[in-house]
Amino acid sequence: MELSGKIFKVNPLQTGEGKNGPWKKQEVVIEINSGKYPKKVCVSMWGDLVTNNNFIVGNDISVEFDIESREYNERWYTDVKAWRINNVNNSTPSNNNDSSANNYQQSAPAPKVEDAPATQIDDDLPF
Secondary structure, three states, X not given: OEEEXXXXXXXXXXXXXXXXXXXXXXXXXXXXXXXXXXXXXXXXXXXXXXXXXXXXXXXXXXXXXXEEEEEEOOEEEEEEEEEEEEXXXXXXXXXXXXXXXXXXXOOOOOOOHHHOOOOOOOOOOOO
């Protein structure tokens, strides 16, 4: 899924140590202008998305994400986890003409399924 809007709030960086090593988590609240009443969505970003980006309130942002819910003590909790930042248009112009000055990860849109060639790979995997 994809979500586009303005950064409304940047929560403090969270770090910790897990069994697989250190981790970083950043939560960003994105405001979506959807008609009369704007909506706000809190999106979690992990690892390299946190390291490679500088989130500034007021900037436009577009993220691709997954939604997952889990149960704990008969209550359900939902996480919106970003896995790619597609594009960002800074609301303040930069004096630097170097395109590497943009701290956000840029990527091309994923190809559509119908664009992929229909080839059959002959292997012995059961799936």
